[in-house]
Amino acid sequence: MRNANTILILGSMLVVLAATFASVMWPLYTMNDTPSDTWRPLTGLEAQGRLLYLRNGCTYCHSQYIRPQDWDIGSQRIAQRGDYYGESPHQLGSERTGPDLSQEGGEHTDDWQVAHFVNPRSTRPRSLMPRFAFEGEQNIQALIAYVQSLGGKRADDRVKVQRYWREKMIAAYKKGPDANVEWLHSQVPATWRAMPTESAMTKASIARGEKVYQDYCIGCHGPVGDGNGPAAPYLTPRPLNFTLLKRHLVEGKYIGGILYYQIMNGITGSAMPYFKKDLESAKIWDVGNFIEYSFINHRDDIYRKEGIPASFEGRDAGGYNPALGLKGAEK
Ligand code: HEC
Ligand code: HEC
Structure with a gap:
């Protein structure tokens, strides 16, 4: 009996060790860590924002990776290992209470981000994201620099497009x-x-x-x-x-x-x-x-008749089915 226990314990330890070796140790030493084509290092301010991201637990609500099966969330780039080059600890996250942020850079303008961090309900009335006004202006700027960098060089291109149009927009506004x-x-x-x-x-x-x-x-x-x-x-x-x-x-x-x-x-x-x-x-x-x-106070469809409201349920909703006639309703 004693012998059997020893074999069981040693055997299971061996299985766990083998699995650890195959899934952790082996990849760690054999996979080459090279940056992807969109990767770029963070600037000082962005790195500061990243620390604030860690400190505030943003990762408990936001992921930073997109899998092939995530196309329905409007994926712009499938995550690649090299996108996270040199990042430790990585912020992949596993919760998507909020949207994925791996391609957040350039998604919104800087001023949208300010209003959103100060009070997310101001730009998204039904948002459950907490306010970050308590971080103060400088830290909010760092957080914005960081989220605008997410997506690497592709994010930089999107941010450039935003800033190009922003200038034209402000000129028109003035x-x-x-x-x-x-x-x-x-x-x-x-x-x-x-x-x-x-x-x-x-x-x-x-x-x-x-x-x-x-x-x-x-x-x-x-x-x-x-x-x-x-x-x-x-x-x-x-x-x-x-x-x-x-x-x-x-x-x-x-x-x-x-x-x-x-x-x-x-x-x-x-x-x-x-x-x-x-x-x-x-x-x-x-x-x-x-x-x-x-x-x-304008009616765009002045030349059109009133349509049928979507709440209209049709005649068969009350039990009357035109195909069955009144007999259908009596059943
Ligand atoms: C309790 C969960 C929660 C936490 C914590 C949280 N968020 Fe959010 N976040 C959300 C939700 C939900 C949304 C979507 C609604 C909205 O826009 O506010 C969102 C939206 C966002 C967006 C806009 C995404 C887009 O393009 O529409 C950004 C950027 C963002 N969060 C960054 C952060 C950062 C940075 C932190 C940490 C400082 C953080 N969030 C913490 C839940 C959270
Ligand atoms: C985060 C702030 C924000 C939110 C949220 C927002 N808008 Fe806007 N919207 C603006 C700004 C800023 C402008 C003006 C841009 C300018 O003047 O250059 C604008 C302009 C517009 C215009 C252009 C008007 C015109 O005739 O030129 C329309 C239409 C519009 N918004 C509709 C909406 C609708 C509908 C929603 C909700 C589904 C919405 N907006 C949500 C900020 C927002």
């Missing part, structure tokens, strides 16, 4: 509200500028649009659409006052397509994010309808 709107609209392709609203401006559509507005837009554009949400003081350019758009409408002119295009793609260079990952098509039309109806 020309005054009307010139700014003209400029913003001139950036929208002609087909979209001439496109009528796809979903009719019904009460149901406006009600659904209001909900979308409250969940995604109110923190910047404000409850009455004047651009005075809690995030606004941190943003340059500030969100515009929607009532301005009224002056840019000629009788019968459409604006639904413009709004759709801007909401779908965001306005690169400004804090206005793109919503194509968050909102499906119908919701973008709905929130556009809500803005037109509530803030501009």
Whole structure:
């Protein structure tokens, strides 16, 4: 009996050792550690931000890797070993309470990041991320430098694009509200500028649009659409006052397509994010309808009949099936 116990203990230890050797020791000494094509070293400020990332436990909510099966989260690059060259401890993380941050650099402008770190609810009304205002301005700048570096050289390219457009945007903004709107609209392709609203401006559509507005837009554009949400003081350019758009409408002119295009793609260079990952098509039309109806007092679909509200359940919902006739309902 005694002999059997010894064999069992020694045997299992041998199995564990063999597994450790194969999965830890062997790769450690045989895999060559080389940087990937997008890797670059962190600057001083970015490295400081990384330490703040560790200290605040950001990794408990955010991962920093994308697997091939993650394509549905809008993956931009499948993680490669060389992306994490020289990083210790790595911040891969395993929780995705918040979005993956491995390609965060250039996703948003710096001013969006400031407003978001000060109070995430200001840019994302339903966010559960804690505020980091207590870190103070300098540390927030370091955190921003770090998150803008995530994605390496590719992130640098995205950040460059953001800053290029930001300059143009600020130039347009400084020309005054009307010139700014003209400029913003001139950036929208002609087909979209001439496109009528796809979903009719019904009460149901406006009600659904209001909900979308409250969940995604109110923190910047404000409850009455004047651009005075809690995030606004941190943003340059500030969100515009929607009532301005009224002056840019000629009788019968459409604006639904413009709004759709801007909401779908965001306005690169400004804090206005793109919503194509968050909102499906119908919701973008709905929130556009809500803005037109509530803030501009304009009806894009003046030439169209009222559509059927999505809440309409159809006749068979009450037990009446047209195919079965009334007999179906009696059952
Ligand atoms: C309790 C979980 C939690 C913690 C802790 C947390 N976050 Fe977040 N974070 C979220 C959630 C949820 C979102 C998505 C909603 C939003 O934008 O706020 C988010 C969004 C973000 C975004 C924007 C991503 C994008 O492109 O939309 C960044 C950047 C970010 N977090 C960075 C950080 C950093 C840096 C820390 C640590 C200092 C941190 N987070 C800590 C939950 C968390
Ligand atoms: C983080 C802040 C922020 C959030 C959130 C945000 N916006 Fe914006 N939005 C802006 C800023 C800033 C501008 C102005 C850009 C400029 O003037 O250059 C803008 C501009 C716009 C415009 C352009 C108006 C025009 O006619 O040129 C539309 C439309 C718009 N936002 C709709 C929305 C909708 C709808 C949502 C929610 C789904 C939303 N925004 C969420 C910041 C935001």
